[in-house]
Amino acid sequence: MCRWLAYSGAPIHLEKLIYGPEHSLIDQSLRATLGAETVNGDGFGVGYYGDGELAPAVFKDTKPAWGDRNLRELARHVRSPLFMAHVRASSGTPVQQTNCHPFRYGRWLWVHNGAIADFSRLKRDLVMAVHPELYPSIEGSTDSEVMFFLALTFGLSEDPPTAVERMVGLVEKTGRAYGVEHPVQMTVATSDGERLWAFRYSTERRSRSLFHSTTTQCLRELHPEMFETMELAEDARVVVSEPLRDMPDIWIEVPESTYTVIEHEVFEMHPFYPKFPK
Template identity: 40%
Template structure:
């Protein structure tokens, strides 16, 4: 399983999440503590927003701990909204096109999880895409394809509802083709304004997700960046997170039902 971190708030140097904390994302790339695999060495990527609508992005297939440019970039880039990811591949080769985050126009996306039986589902999933989205596909991962499907289902207009429809479609397809379904999905995505995250799994074993205030903003992570357990609130399985200027909102997420009313989750002050 992969590890990732995302931030929205007052501009922050990327190193404050990526390389400086005791259990930074680079540290997690070779010593994760809350994942099935402790090593996440199949590439990395960062996407950040600045003066342009579309995000900047840097990805490579090297392990995050061995790329000499990553620490330098993280020390120099300051952004109000960014996503960072280290990869442990569950499908798709180790190549740059398969490294997260994925981007399309002003949208960025990264994911931790998997679709069981993806290779048997891929062709039918790809067939749902319009030409512009199909042609935008550069890699071979289920993560990128789920992102493009969410765009197909209206991510630009209704982000959480589009993710719900996308997962509903994948589950239905899996049931029809495989006779069973298993989707584990913890993802972060952004349009450069709001930051969103979803934690969901059909078997209630979704990859972990935590939230914490960081400076004058909020951080969403796969696992805490330090040992201050009181600073991090675990986001429950079956949740959608929306982070805007109004603050952080956590609502129930269920692909097969209409969106439910927001439910409070205690986030440390």
């Protein structure tokens, strides 16, 4: 599968989270402890928002994240109030740049860990459900990108939780039509640059791991040599596939079948229920 993180708060350098902590995303690309695979070396990507109304910037490549000098340089110099980073372990689709996360459409970013079971059998039906105006923007061949464009089709920009619930409902209904018992396995993060949503769900109710940091003080304890002297806003939050440091008290495990939303000082958790098409 994959590992990812997302950050929302006062602008910080990307390297603070991608490289800094002892179990950083770079470390997880080599030594993941809670993932389906230990090594996540089939490419990487970062997506980050800046000032103004511009769409987020995306940088990704097929090389392993741990040895990429350009990623190191970018992470050292870029500051952002909201960013996502992802290291990939392919579930069967080719290792190519267009299959690396995050995926972008307009101001929206999307990262995913998990898989659609038997995607090759379900793919045609699912892709055909993407809105015709969105279809030309699909660049790669992954189930993750199809999930993103289905969510966009179902109104991601207007109501993200409902759009993702409808997307999952369609995938499950399609999977069952083909005899796939457990079609969906996912943790997902998506953002429009203002708000950040994260989802944890699987059909069999055994989802991949997902954690939230608790408070700004958590970040200072997480990596004091980097955050102690920084003026972090009280609303700073990190969402991760697995904790960046072995300090259980400062991480909240997102419950099964749950989504969260972060918007400035708002942090909420809500139950997640697929919405099946009629």
